[in-house]
Amino acid sequence: MTASDRRRATITDVARRAGTSKGTVSMVLNDRPGVAPATRARVVAAVQDLGFRPSGAARALSLSRADAIGLVLARVPATLRSDSFYAPFVAGLEQGVGHADCAVLLRFVADEAAEAAAYRALAEGRRVDGVVLADLRCDDPRVDLLADLGLPTVTLNRPDVPSSAPAVCHDDVGAVEQVVAHLAALGHRRTAYVGGPLRYLHARRRRDAWRRATRDHGLAPGVEVSADFTAEGGARATHELLDLRPAQRPTAVVYGNDTMAVAGTVVAQHRGLVLPRDLSVVGFDDGELSAYVRPSLTTVRTDPFAWGEQAARTLVDLVHLGPDHAAVPTDVHLDAPRLVVRDSTAPPAAHPIEETR
Incomplete structure (x- = not known):
């Protein structure tokens, strides 16, 4: 060597x-x-053979505490203004650390390439005692990075790479199956899926679950559009779907979050469709306003507040107990998300009206 x-x-x-x-x-x-x-x-x-030298920051983190946990997001802050997940999730983090007199440090970075530098800065500056790892990606390199930095970590769902960090999980797959079963029971045969970027593990898992469920229910392979979880992305995807020829156009659309679903509802209404007669719409997350839009939104209730609270409590326990303690937290499984049926889904019309664009 x-x-x-x-x-x-x-x-x-x-x-x-x-x-x-x-x-x-x-x-x-x-x-x-x-x-x-x-x-x-x-x-x-092994240390001697490899010539490994632990960083001073990693060693210092094991000996002192910053009384803060971190959350780093590779997102533009403005995109969270209408996000149906992260506002209640961060509120849950705050609730979860309250009992430990601990703070939440939220960092935004320009892109994924800047995340490594952000995590290194947090570790070297001893600004946090641990981090919650969100937006897991396929073959996520951050799992090994955080272990190398010596930062205690809790992941949102289990990554697809080896990880010794505890995870706080909920069953996206089962929720998507509920959605497809509901639409199939209503008589829909042409459905579409508007998901998030497929570099995110949860977006890929939901998309794959939707494919399996539509096949299992004997539905035609549906149109898939990859968006970005924003209202603008949802609107753009909906225009793309409604621009399809009538024989290809879906009678129901499943969106990756409520923000995109509400934007899609508005687009369809502006184009002259009557919802849910001409188009059924399903969201994900059950944001606070989803019951008050018209038509009220059929969606999957995930409870991001509870997810944030449990992630924070698990991380605080991990930090306080240390890796040598017999009671180091293991994976936590939250109550399974469930479908909430409201007014935005109905049997498809035999003869949908023409658009008025």
Whole structure:
């Protein structure tokens, strides 16, 4: 191994060489009890062989507390103005840390490329005791990064890469199946799906669940549009769907969140459609206003407030107990999301009216 390779060694490399977890490596590096002598010897040997040197920030984080947890979002802050998930989710985080006299540090970064620098700055500055990892991506590199930085982490749902961090989960797949079953029972045979960017793990899982459910219910393969969870994205996707030829146009559209669903409702109404007779609409999240729009929105209730509160409590427990404690939190499974049927879904009309554009 060259000197350059030695400088690049990470805690992940040490864990792999020693045949143990990154949490165990962290315990050995910080001279904590609870590691078997043979395991400790393997870790020490791997550290020496790889020339690994733990960062001062990672070691300091194990010895002192900032009394704050972090949430880093690779989003433009303005896009959250009408978001039906993150406002109640952040409120839940605040509720979850209240009992521990702890603060929530929210950071926005320009793009995903800037996230690594943001996490490193939080760790090196000892500004947070741990982070909640949201918007999980496929093959998410942040899982290993946060372990290498020594930052205690709680993920929203379980990632598709190895992770020793506890996760707070809910069943998106079951909720999507409920939606498709509802539309099929109403008599819809042509449905469409407007989801989020497929780099997000939850967007891909929901899309895949929608595909399976439509196939299982004998529906024709529907049109899929990838949007961005914003009202503008939902409106643009709806125009795209309504511009299809009548034989291809869906009689029902499932949206990845309520914001896009409400925007889609407005677009369809402006184009002269009568909802839900000419188009059924389903959202996701059950935002506060979803019961008050007209028609009131059929949607999936996910309770982001409870998700944020439980994620914060799990992270605070993880920080306070430490990796060498026998009661380190495990995965938490929230109540399954459920379909809330309101006025925006109905059997499709035999002869939909023509648009008035």
